[in-house]
Amino acid sequence: MPEVFPPTLREVMLRPWWIGMLLLCLVVAGVFAWLGQWQLGRALQTSPTPPGASEEVQPIADVTQPGEYLPDPLVGQKVAVSGWWVGEDFVVVDSRFNDGVEGYWVTGQLRLADGEAGPDQLGPVSLAVALGWAPTRDAADAAASALETLVAESAGDPVELTGRLIADEGPALPPRGAEPDTLTTMSSAALLGRWHDIEQLSVYRPYLVWDEPAVGLTAISSPAPAGGSGVNWLNIFYAIEWAVFAGFAFYLWYRLARDAWEKEVEDLQDAAAIPQPPDPAAR
Structure with a gap:
């Protein structure tokens, strides 16, 4: 044998054959x-954010645009914006902590004035705003009702706000046993489903934490972001x-x-x- x-x-x-396969692997590895x-x-x-840069109030149009995600260096940036409240859209968000205490936020839809979103603004634009914190659901509901009445009596007078822009938290399912429409996160997409007069509406992804709490509410604790590395x-x-x-x-x-x-x-x-x-x- x-x-x-x-x-x-x-x-x-x-x-x-195997040399050809090696060349193919070289191309893949190179990519x-x-x-x-x-x-x-x-x-x-x-580039790290300079110390104190987030505290310099800027027009919202200089920071972000409707529909855009908020870049990390700009999370917590203070902005100024003007517009008017949509009276029927004061919505309570559950499970919001303020200095370690669980409670509720009252939020509203701010319809921006013409040109506030920039010179290319086409159609209506809205921004979700957290107006303040309440320790109980009853207090939050009472504040929301009072705000609706106040807006109705003022006939939609314009307002000017300053506050801190915070990135959208995304929608979340309600807790087990809670009502189906319960909100526990600040999500512009989720709030949009509760708002009125939204035809052709553009919405900012981040939301604004108002510096001055609305009547009957406590200011939301929103410290300046730590400087980046x-x-x-x-x-x-x-x-x-x-x-x-x-x-x-x-x-x-x-x-x-x-x-x-x-x-x-x-x-x-x-x-x-x-x-x-x-x-x-x-x-």
Whole structure:
């Protein structure tokens, strides 16, 4: 029986097919490496907010636009805005803590005056506003009713507000056993479903915490945000992930080539172990 000499792993890896697969892995790893470098650049180029910058009141149009997410450096920025209240839309939000005490927020729909959202404003624009905190639901409902009456009597007089912009918290399901329309998060999307006169309405994603509480309510504790660092650790984590993916592309190529080599060696060994029939020509 002739002796079988199986190929080495190196010989298998140098075959055209596996060289082509290696080149493909190089391309994939290069893309991952570029993405990692891009994430790292974003992490290191992040400029920390100067101390006290969030306390300088700015027009809301200079900070964000309707429908846009509020960037992290601008969360907590104080802004000025003017408009009028939509009288039927004072909504109570449950489970709101104020200096560690659980209670309720009274919120309202502020319809912005023309041009407040910027020169490109088209159609009506609204902003959700947290007007104040109450310790009990009855107190919050009473304040909301009083505000509705006050707005109705003032015939929608314009108001000017200053407050802190806070990122939208997103909608959430009501707690077990609560009424289906119970709100527990400050979500512009959820409040929009409760508001009136919303045809063609544009809405800001963040909400405003009013500096001056409405009558019958306590001011909402809203301290200045802590100054940011010069590094965005989330982007650094993503950069590390891309580096791991790039390394995994080479490992996958090696693992597949090794599996093919092991299978080829096993097949040759199995074929060598099968007895060969006698050669009739040798008789």
